[in-house]
Amino acid sequence: MAGKVKWVTDIEKSVLINNFEKREWVPVSENEDWNFYWMSIQTIRTVFSVDTGYRLSDEQIVNHFPNHYELTRKDLMIKNIKRYRKDLEKEGSPLAEKDENGKYIYLDFVPVTFMLPSDYNLFVEEFRKNPSSTWIMKPCGKAQGKGIFLINKLSQIKKWSRDSRTSTFVAASSGKEAYVISLYIDNPLLIGGKKFDLRLYVLVTTYRPLKCYMYKLGFCRFCTVKYTPSTSELDNMFVHLTNVAIQKHGDDYNHVHGGKWTVSNLRLYLESTRGKEVTSRLFDQIHWIMVQSLKAVAVSGVHSKTTFQNILTNVNASPSLTSSTANDRILKYNLINDTLNIVTPNGEIPDCRWSRSPPREALGNYQVLYDEEQAQSEHTDLRDLRSRSGQSLGSKGTKGGAGVRPVTASWK
Numbered sequence: 509m510a511g512k513v514k515w516v517t518d519i520e521k522s523v524l525i526n527n528f529e530k531r532e533w534v535p536v537s538e539n540e541d542w543n544f545y546w547m548s549i550q551t552i553r554t555v556f557s558v559d560t561g562y563r564l565s566d567e568q569i570v571n572h573f574p575n576h577y578e579l580t581r582k583d584l585m586i587k588n589i590k591r592y593r594k595d596l597e598k599e600g601s602p603l604a605e606k607d608e609n610g611k612y613i614y615l616d617f618v619p620v621t622f623m624l625p626s627d628y629n630l631f632v633e634e635f636r637k638n639p640s641s642t643w644i645m646k647p648c649g650k651a652q653g654k655g656i657f658l659i660n661k662l663s664q665i666k667k668w669s670r671d672s673r674t675s676t677f678v679a680a681s682s683g684k685e686a687y688v689i690s691l692y693i694d695n696p697l698l699i700g701g702k703k704f705d706l707r708l709y710v711l712v713t714t715y716r717p718l719k720c721y722m723y724k725l726g727f728c729r730f731c732t733v734k735y736t737p738s739t740s741e742l743d744n745m746f747v748h749l750t751n752v753a754i755q756k757h758g759d760d761y762n763h764v765h766g767g768k769w770t771v772s773n774l775r776l777y778l779e780s781t782r783g784k785e786v787t788s789r790l791f792d793q794i795h796w797i798m799v800q801s802l803k804a805v806a807v808s809g810v811h812s813k814t815t816f817q818n819i820l821t822n823v824n825a826s827p828s829l830t831s832s833t834a835n836d837r838i839l840k841y842n843l844i845n846d847t848l849n850i851v852t853p854n855g856e857i858p859d860c861r862w863s864r865s866p867p868r869e870a871l872g873n874y875q876v877l878y879d880e881e882q883a884q885s886e887h888t889d890l891r892d893l894r895s896r897s898g899q900s901l902g903s904k905g906t907k908g909g910a911g912v913r914p915v916t917a918s919w920k
């Protein structure tokens with residue numbers, strides 16, 4: 509197609525701009541005719557608000573699905589996953605099978621969670637069953653560990669009580685004050701005695717049918733202080749929260765490696781300490797959770813032809829494009845490069861009429877994580893995957909990635 513892509517962004521990050529310039533795309537302002545807009549989640553909210561009613565043309569593409577918050581707002585993600593499980597249960601899907609204790613066998617991948625203040629009484633009921641448990645409170649609309657704290661006594665969250673006038677007032681007058689409270693996972697896998705999480709990038713190009721890609725070069729983010737479940741350290745966020753935004757303020761934060769490990773290093777470490785099979789099964793499980801989380805929101809209308817999105821496991825709509833180390837800069841530059849190669853094949857003006865299935869050699873460091881169309885053409889929908897012995901992305905390459913399947917290996 510003739511003509512160069514006209515781009516605009518409201519995120520002034522060199523990893524983005526260098527990528528646009530390398531393609532010799534033309535910078536324009538948001539009021540001009542544009543083809544590619546890499547926008548912040550605040551902008552997407554404004555641009556696609558009911559009042560603005562903006563509609564993308566066939567030659568325009570943006571980097572978020574308009575309803576991305578269905579997956580990335582903590583309360584909505586929980587609501588969608590709960591609803592998805594109930595729907596599968598009603599359909600009699602084998603995926604919704606439960607064990608003798610009434611726990612989902614394949615879909616039990618989010619810790620017990622309640623919304624506060626709305627579910628306060630339900631939470632209290634659950635808390636009383638096991639009063640020695642620890643819970644984690646997170647503001648629904650925030651990220652980067654902001655506003656998160658741990659509790660182990662009901663008195664610590666009295667103000668979220670449904671009956672408390674203050675809480676009702678606060679929640680009603682400001683949506684920001686709503687929280688989710690989740691059972692705290694107090695026996696995490698530790699490396700060097702420290703807790704870590706995974707930042708994995710997933711690119712979604714369509715929700716219906718679901719087509720998503722997984723970036724091979726994710727990383728682990730480590731805490732700077734050794735883990736202890738001791739209640740005396742409950743307030744020490746350097747022990748409990750793995751977010752770089754938190755850890756970088758710690759005395760022991762290392763500015764050279766930024767407390768990060770590549771996923772391939774993690775894999776090697778786990779293979780040597782726990783064995784190949786269990787490591788493979790762990791990665792299979794991670795991929796399974798990703799696909800299931802996306803399926804859970806695919807029914808909430810997050811689909812649109814001319815958008816794509818990079819998301820993460822835990823789940824975040826706008827993963828930081830700030831580079832905290834030299835390796836970070838390279839990773840993020842390549843991530844954007846590979847993303848653009850998939851969503852704008854050959855660097856050409858997007859045309860939503862083409863089918864977005866780039867050849868394997870154009871995927872760079874991405875691998876197909878799940879391709880619903882392919883799975884359907886092979887007569888394997890998600891319900892059948894349980895019994896498939898197909899290749900899993902984690903263990904032996906992609907083979908289309910349609911074979912992501914539930915696994916039940918226990919990790920410990």
Ligand SMILES: Nc1ncnc2c1ncn2[C@@H]1O[C@H](COP(=O)(O)OP(=O)(O)OP(=O)(O)O)[C@@H](O)[C@H]1O
Binds near residue numbers: 646751
């Ligand atoms: N249920 C849990 N049990 C144990 N640790 C948890 C739990 N939930 C969250 N954490 C810890 O808290 C950190 C922050 O949680 P979460 O990622 O949900 O919040 P966030 O503020 O949205 O962070 P981000 O912006 O990185 O997505 C996690 O990286 C993890 O280390």
